[in-house]
Amino acid sequence: MPRPIWSGSLSFGLVNVPVKLMSATRDLGVHFNQLHEKDKARIEVRRVCTQEDVEVPWEEIGRGYELDDGQIVMLTDEELEAADPKNTIDIEAFVDVEEIDPVYFDHPYFLVPDSNEAAVRAYHLLRRVMESSGRVAIARFVLRTKEYLVAVRPRGNAISLTTMRFHDEVRSPEDVGLDGLPKAKKAQVDQAVQLIEGLTTDFEPERYEDEHRKRLLAIIQQKRKGKEIEIPDEPETPKAVPDLMAALEASIQRMKDGGGDGGDGEAKLERMPKKELLERAKARGVEGRSQMSKDELVEALSRS
Amino acid sequence: VPVKVYPAAQSKQIRFRELHAKDAAPLEHRRMCSKEGKEVPYDEIVRGYETAPGRYVVLTKEEIQAAAAERGKTIDLEDFVPGDEIDPVYYDTPYWLGPQAGAEEAYGVLRAALEKAGVVGVGRFVLRTKEQLVAVHAVDGALRLDTMRFHDEVIDPEDLDIPEPAKSVTDREAKMADALVSSLEAEFDPAEYEDTYRERVLEVVMAKAKGEQIVPSEPVSDGDGSADLMALLEQSLGGAKKRSGGAAKKSTRKGAGKSKTRARR
Numbered sequence: 001m002p003r004p005i006w007s008g009s010l011s012f013g014l015v016n017v018p019v020k021l022m023s024a025t026r027d028l029g030v031h032f033n034q035l036h037e038k039d040k041a042r043i044e045v046r047r048v049c050t051q052e053d054v055e056v057p058w059e060e061i062g063r064g065y066e067l068d069d070g071q072i073v074m075l076t077d078e079e080l081e082a083a084d085p086k087n088t089i090d091i092e093a094f095v096d097v098e099e100i101d102p103v104y105f106d107h108p109y110f111l112v113p114d115s116n117e118a119a120v121r122a123y124h125l126l127r128r129v130m131e132s133s134g135r136v137a138i139a140r141f142v143l144r145t146k147e148y149l150v151a152v153r154p155r156g157n158a159i160s161l162t163t164m165r166f167h168d169e170v171r172s173p174e175d176v177g178l179d180g181l182p183k184a185k186k187a188q189v190d191q192a193v194q195l196i197e198g199l200t201t202d203f204e205p206e207r208y209e210d211e212h213r214k215r216l217l218a219i220i221q222q223k224r225k226g227k228e229i230e231i232p233d234e235p236e237t238p239k240a241v242p243d244l245m246a247a248l249e250a251s252i253q254r255m256k257d258g259g260g261d262g263g264d265g266e267a268k269l270e271r272m273p274k275k276e277l278l279e280r281a282k283a284r285g286v287e288g289r290s291q292m293s294k295d296e297l298v299e300a301l302s303r304s
Numbered sequence: 305v306p307v308k309v310y311p312a313a314q315s316k317q318i319r320f321r322e323l324h325a326k327d328a329a330p331l332e333h334r335r336m337c338s339k340e341g342k343e344v345p346y347d348e349i350v351r352g353y354e355t356a357p358g359r360y361v362v363l364t365k366e367e368i369q370a371a372a373a374e375r376g377k378t379i380d381l382e383d384f385v386p387g388d389e390i391d392p393v394y395y396d397t398p399y400w401l402g403p404q405a406g407a408e409e410a411y412g413v414l415r416a417a418l419e420k421a422g423v424v425g426v427g428r429f430v431l432r433t434k435e436q437l438v439a440v441h442a443v444d445g446a447l448r449l450d451t452m453r454f455h456d457e458v459i460d461p462e463d464l465d466i467p468e469p470a471k472s473v474t475d476r477e478a479k480m481a482d483a484l485v486s487s488l489e490a491e492f493d494p495a496e497y498e499d500t501y502r503e504r505v506l507e508v509v510m511a512k513a514k515g516e517q518i519v520p521s522e523p524v525s526d527g528d529g530s531a532d533l534m535a536l537l538e539q540s541l542g543g544a545k546k547r548s549g550g551a552a553k554k555s556t557r558k559g560a561g562k563s564k565t566r567a568r569r
């Protein structure tokens with residue numbers, strides 16, 4: 001199990017569940033080290049006191065806040081703790097997850113209960129009621145030197161915690177000058193909707209691989225073998241299509257051609273959301289459809 | 305559709321500066337060569353990928369960019385999916401998309417069509433030098449692009465070995481807990497939540513600037529991990545019920561937060 005980032009307690013009414021916070025993501029990024037070009041030695045970042053010009057060890061580093069007049073106020077860890085002595089994740093409300101715009105979600109974590117029976121039972125009780133009521137808890141807590149608004153919700157057999165942005169950390173379209181955009185013409189929108197519906201499928205995260213990571217690792221391998229790396233030209237920014245209606249029609253035609261004779265090829269069915277497959281199965285009277293998995297529905301429909 | 309990209313979020317975290325504790329002098333970060341022990345100017349620094357301990361493959365900026373260039377500057381929408389099927393765990397950083405001059409019409413059509421079809425476009429896009437998986441939504445009259453995590457970057461709850469209770473949750477406990485959840489139900493209104501910590505830290509800073517002594521408050525005990533779960537649920541529910549008597553939901557929630565803290569102390 002990864003190392004906990006924080007430990008404290010999750011508080012729900014008067015019930016306190018001792019928990020640890022773990023990241024719910026793993027870093028698979030390709031990381032580079034800074035090297036000194038001439039001797040390929042690692043670059044080390046050293047912290048140097050600007051007054052004494054000597055390196056400062058970790059334990060001598062303090063934290064300062066600069067006031068508007070330039071005065072710097074130094075705070076110790078203990079003094080900073082005075083701003084938040086609780087060390088708890090306080091649940092304030094339960095809301096419907098669909099009411100939360102994803103723009104608010106920041107980083108996902110898991111909460112893991114302490115291993116004593118009381119903590120484990122309270123943890124699973126909360127997980128179970130959130131699951132059955134379809135509600136997520138909105139809570140807040142302080143991690144390092146920032147307070148977070150968080151969404152606490154069930155994920156599988158665990159409780160996840162996602163840090164959220166505060167409303168004043170989110171920009172509206174008006175804030176970036178995106179207002180007064182022209183309205184679209186209905187005929188064009190209808191064409192585009194037809195195109196979009198033809199390309200609508202279920203969200204299956206496994207279908208998307210990080211191709212960039214793979215290409216970057218391949219480039220590193222080539223370079224290691226001493227091969228020259230081909231540098232592609234800077235791609236041109238595409239221009240807006242002059243005739244939008246014609247482009248939409250051509251796209252729809254291309255999509256239809258891709259789908260074969262317009263019938264229900266297996267490949268086409270596989271792309272459909274399960275909801276739509278169920279509707280088609282109902283229309284065709286496929287028996288036992290409500291118990292079928294998506295793959296079984298595809299198979300039944302392509303046979304019928 | 306030619307578009308421009310604008311960040312849709314900005315962190316308002318309090319920034320502290322690193323200081324040398326004994327003389328309160330600011331610290332400077334210096335890049336030093338680990339072999340020579342001398343400071344290295346920026347133009348002598350290259351990027352290396354470690355293939356074995358101490359062995360590096362050096363790549364130029366252009367070579368690193370070569371991995372991204374294949375797709376060019378287009379956001380390729382590969383699929384359209386119902387937005388509620390995307391677990392929030394996949395969302396990373398939000399941006400607004402604005403039309404470039406001359407592209408307003410096409411932008412408007414895509415926006416209106418996404419809204420009408422009730423779906424989200426999923427595709428790929430090179431942001432700076434990295435190709436990202438992105439979701440494009442129609443929100444608040446504009447198009448928003450959210451970068452997303454790839455499936456292998458997301459940890460599955462099954463990998464965590466969450467302990468299971470020896471004695472499973474009873475129906476009575478579940479009913480009580482459910483009533484407690486109901487008593488705290490609310491609509492999500494982001495504007496109701498302010499970052500109060502930011503203000504509290506600034507208060508501490510100002511007090512210290514005036515030469516006041518900061519007395520850290522006693523740490524609050526976490527208790528022993530809810531020994532008698534049923535009794536605690538009953539007490540919490542009693543409190544929540546009393547508070548909600550006649551009051552609007554909004555004020556109930558604020559009241560609940562405060563009295564909860566008092567009760568624990």
